[in-house]
Amino acid sequence: MNGATRNLIEVRDLTVGYGNRVVLEKINFGVRKGEVFAILGASGSGKSTLLKHLIGLYQPLQGDVRISGASLVQAEGEDRLRILRKFGVLYQSGALFGSLTTVENVRLPLDEFTELPEVAKDLIALSKLRLVGLESAATKLPADLSGGMQKRAGIARAIVMDPCLLFLDEPSAGLDPITSAGLDALIRELARGLGITFVMVTHELASIYSVADRAIVLDPQMRGIVAEGTPAWLRDHAPQPWVRHFLNRQVA
Amino acid sequence: MPVATPVDLPVRWELSVLPDGTGQLALFGELDASSTPVAWRNLEAELAAARVSRLEVDVRQLVSDSAGLALLYYLSVGGMTPGVRVNITGLNPELQHLLRSFSKEDFQALQEHEPTCSLFVEDVGAATSSWLGDLRQQIAFIGEVTLAVAASLFRPRRMHWKEVFRVFEAAGVNALPVVSLLTFLVGMVIAFESAQPLAEFGAQVFVANLLGLVMSRELGPVMAAIMLAGRSGSSFAAELGTMKVNEELNALETMGLSPVQFLVIQRVVAGILLTPVLTVYAMYAGLLGGIPVLLGLGFPLRMVLQQIQTSLHFGDLAEGLSKSVVFGAIVAAVSCLRGLQTGEGPRAVGESTTRSVVSSILLIILADAIFASITYTLRK
Numbered sequence: 001m002n003g004a005t006r007n008l009i010e011v012r013d014l015t016v017g018y019g020n021r022v023v024l025e026k027i028n029f030g031v032r033k034g035e036v037f038a039i040l041g042a043s044g045s046g047k048s049t050l051l052k053h054l055i056g057l058y059q060p061l062q063g064d065v066r067i068s069g070a071s072l073v074q075a076e077g078e079d080r081l082r083i084l085r086k087f088g089v090l091y092q093s094g095a096l097f098g099s100l101t102t103v104e105n106v107r108l109p110l111d112e113f114t115e116l117p118e119v120a121k122d123l124i125a126l127s128k129l130r131l132v133g134l135e136s137a138a139t140k141l142p143a144d145l146s147g148g149m150q151k152r153a154g155i156a157r158a159i160v161m162d163p164c165l166l167f168l169d170e171p172s173a174g175l176d177p178i179t180s181a182g183l184d185a186l187i188r189e190l191a192r193g194l195g196i197t198f199v200m201v202t203h204e205l206a207s208i209y210s211v212a213d214r215a216i217v218l219d220p221q222m223r224g225i226v227a228e229g230t231p232a233w234l235r236d237h238a239p240q241p242w243v244r245h246f247l248n249r250q251v252a
Numbered sequence: 253m254p255v256a257t258p259v260d261l262p263v264r265w266e267l268s269v270l271p272d273g274t275g276q277l278a279l280f281g282e283l284d285a286s287s288t289p290v291a292w293r294n295l296e297a298e299l300a301a302a303r304v305s306r307l308e309v310d311v312r313q314l315v316s317d318s319a320g321l322a323l324l325y326y327l328s329v330g331g332m333t334p335g336v337r338v339n340i341t342g343l344n345p346e347l348q349h350l351l352r353s354f355s356k357e358d359f360q361a362l363q364e365h366e367p368t369c370s371l372f373v374e375d376v377g378a379a380t381s382s383w384l385g386d387l388r389q390q391i392a393f394i395g396e397v398t399l400a401v402a403a404s405l406f407r408p409r410r411m412h413w414k415e416v417f418r419v420f421e422a423a424g425v426n427a428l429p430v431v432s433l434l435t436f437l438v439g440m441v442i443a444f445e446s447a448q449p450l451a452e453f454g455a456q457v458f459v460a461n462l463l464g465l466v467m468s469r470e471l472g473p474v475m476a477a478i479m480l481a482g483r484s485g486s487s488f489a490a491e492l493g494t495m496k497v498n499e500e501l502n503a504l505e506t507m508g509l510s511p512v513q514f515l516v517i518q519r520v521v522a523g524i525l526l527t528p529v530l531t532v533y534a535m536y537a538g539l540l541g542g543i544p545v546l547l548g549l550g551f552p553l554r555m556v557l558q559q560i561q562t563s564l565h566f567g568d569l570a571e572g573l574s575k576s577v578v579f580g581a582i583v584a585a586v587s588c589l590r591g592l593q594t595g596e597g598p599r600a601v602g603e604s605t606t607r608s609v610v611s612s613i614l615l616i617i618l619a620d621a622i623f624a625s626i627t628y629t630l631r632k
Contacts, residue, residue, distance in 0.1 A: 098597045103362060115289040119331070120322040122362055127318065127325075127353040135358045139365045143597050161285070162317045193349065 008033040008165060008197050009054065014063035016046065016053045022061065023049050025223045029216055033164075036191050036198040036211050038231065041218030042246065047201045048169065050218070054199065055089050055167050056080070067165065085113070087165035088158025092173055094150035096142035096157070103129065103138040106156045113161065128156040132186060148179035155186065159196065166190070168200040172207045184210045205249055209235075217243050263287045263314070267298055275304030275333075280313045283320030292323055296332045307333055312342030321347065325354040393512075393589045400510070400517050415518040416525075423484035424526035428533065431479050435534040438471060439463060439541025447549060456549060460556045461563035463542040468568045469627075472535035474620060476527055477579035479534075481612035485587035488519050489608035492591025493601040501592070516588040520581055527580025528573045535572065575623050582619060583612045 007030030017023045023046040031037045039047050052058045054065055056072045065072045070083050096105045106125040110116060116124075129135045132152040142150055151171060158166055171187070172180040184207050190196050191211070202208060208215060208231045215234060219226040227238045235247035263281040270276065277299075283291060299307070309327060316324065328338050328351075343351065370378075404411045443459055450456050492515060495501055501511050539560065546556045590608035594600045 098599060110285075114285045114319065116285065116319055116322070117289065117292055119326060119359075120288065120292065120319060123322040123325060123354055123359060124318045126355065126358040126362060127322070127350075130353045130355060130358060135355065138358065138362055160318070193346075 006033070007031060008068060009199065010064075010066040010069075011054070012064045012066070014050075014053065014065065015061045016049055016058070017061055018049075022223060024218065026063065027224050029225060029228065031197060031199055032214075033197055034191070034195050035213040036187065036200065038208050038212035038215035039199065039201045039218065040203075040208065040215050040234075040246070042220065045218040045220040046223075047218055051167060051169055051199070051201050055087065056084060085161060086163055087167060088161070088163040090151065090154045090158050090166065090168045090171060092170045094142070094147075094154035096145075096150055096153055098142050101139050101141055102134060102145065102153050102156075105142065105153060106160050108157065109161050125156075125160060128160050129153070131159070131190075132156045133182075146179075148175050148183065151175070151183060152186065155190075159190065159194070163196070165197045165199070168198060168202075170202055171200060172202060172204040177206070180204060180207060181210070183207075187211050205247065208247075217246070261287045261290060263291050263320075265291075265295065267302060269302050269304055273303075273305030275299070275302055275307040276310070277307060278310040278313075281315070283314060283316045283323060285317060285319040288319040288323050292326075295323075295327075299332045304333060304336060307336055307338045309338060309340045310342050311340060314342075316347060318350070321351055321354065325351060329356050389593070390586075390589060393592075394585065396512050397516060397520055397585050397588075400512050401520060404517055404521070411521070412514075412518050416522045419484075419519055419522035420526050422487075423480060423522065424530060427479060427483055427530065430483065431476060431530055431534055432537045434479065435467075435472070435475050435537040436541035438475060439467060439538035440545055441541075442466060442471075442538075443542035443545035447545065457551060457555070457559060459542070459549075460546055460551070460559035463539060464560040464564045465568060467535045467538035467542075468564060468572045470572075470620070471538060473527075473531045473572045473576040473579055474616065475538075476530040476534045476576060477583055477616045478613060480523065480527060480530065480580065481583045481587070481609055481616065484523075485583045485608050485612045486605045488584065488587040489591040489594075489604045490601055492588055493594035493604040496592065496594045497596070497601060511592060516585070516592075519588055520584040523580040523584030524577055525580075527576040527583070531572055531576035571623070571627055575620065578619055578623075579616050582615045586611045586615060 009031040011027060011029050013026045013028060015022060015025050015027075027050075039050060041047050049058070053060050054072075056065075060073060064074070067083050067086055070079070072080070072083050075083055096102070097108070100108065103122070103125050106128055107121050110121040110124060114121070126135060126138060129138055132155050134149060134152050134156060137145060137149060137153070142153070145153060155166075168187070171183055175183065187198060187200075188211055191198055198211075200207075200212070212231050214229065215231050216225045217227040217234060217238070217240075218224070219240075226240055227234055227243050229238070231247065234243060236244070238244050238247070261281070263279065263283045265277060265279045268276050277295075281287075307327075309324070311324065314320070324340060324343075326332065328340050330336055330338060443463055446459050446462050447456055450458055450462075492501075492511075495515075504511050504514055543553070543556055547553060587608040590604045590611060593607075594604040
């Protein structure tokens, strides 16, 4: 079995940018099935841009993103929808729909993509809310939830269709340390318990050391990946001093 | 006698009923989001027909996702066989763990949850209280804006004239094409509609007089103000509302800057200055719309212009222009107020925009009615 088939996500010679401005050039990496993978880098290094290309929101200037062997860049119509349904996304703000209750938010993909009986949809949505510890907030509106609860509800919605892959954009941003640690524990539980692969963009060093199995570091000057490895290895042994400083939270 | 499912699905099942009434159900294959809906319906119907007194379910050869687990959970709590004890065997530890996240209590709590219905009296009270609160805010805001405008007149250097010109251009110059088209067509419609009844009295030539008076006293200022409310007032409300949502207004206040001084005055001054200009433009466009109709009715251009000239007086123009100044101030101030009143959440900016247009048009018509009664009394 070669590397390409082992990897759930395969990024090949990916060049991304806006118009004529190239943000990342010819980057290559793979994400293995079942691992928690972090994308790190300073502000403006292209982490969020890369994430938006990985989830198919933007078309790359060049290169390919393959999920379970299928190209997200080239797929169209039903094929593209099939790939999109393999993963869920947690946006930075939770991106819950303000006019729907928490359980209705979680139920939404089931309502749109399945023909399950109403009782089954409610049971599944409630089970996901229980998994993230929000069963008591099912009938509340997003405006009545705290930031951490909104993110948990966002995760419940992202996993309601049983995806094998979850993308998280700054999951700990704006959360207090205890709520953030709770979210990390939930990510670990979902990764170990359900075998979900996670790809997360984050600045939170505590979260990186707590949950990430492997990480890449992006450099805005190089417009690419400068280091790849486990968070601990990057912190202690990365060849670039600024990467070690970054992961040790030191001013270079 | 075992009954096998005839359905061509990735999931299959065999149901047999023992002489003591015990049902034995074995599930095979894959129970996922696409196969579960059909399996759910068929299985429910078969189990209802079988009338079992106890049910043993074997899932050793079943692969399942959340949809399949929902079916198994519903089966296990007697959802398909009410009052019957159900025992599920052969579930692997991972699925057993996931099945524990399903809860009958959560489901019952959701079913019992009903949106709270308030009493009619409470609704009326709340609406009245909200209306009075809004009125109080509007009066306070008008006072604050008036004071700020007066202060700016004494210290014109403190005014952000660059912003005034930007608003003037966006709300005034850029609005000319749509104002032209609208008032041209309105002038045309008035000429057509009035020509027939006036012809019955042999007074068709007075269509020109009517057009001149209506466009200068009423429709010129009203149409210009309504266009300003719909096109620019809504944009003021959305702009200020977004700034509030993004906490830019809080930033201004903590810097010791008044949002009224910094953001509202410029828009109100621009509104007051540009609405009379738009009104004059609207009057001319309306007349231009009516003139071709009169020419079509056989009146020479010289005669039409003469009729308009003799019927229109400086007072009519002054009435229209004074109205337009008030309308401009109303639209700009009310739209800014609605923007500043923006609440929280994704719908707040949209609601402010709608409220700004509705309030502006309502107040324009109210002010127009007051103007009409005052000018009628003065002319007597």
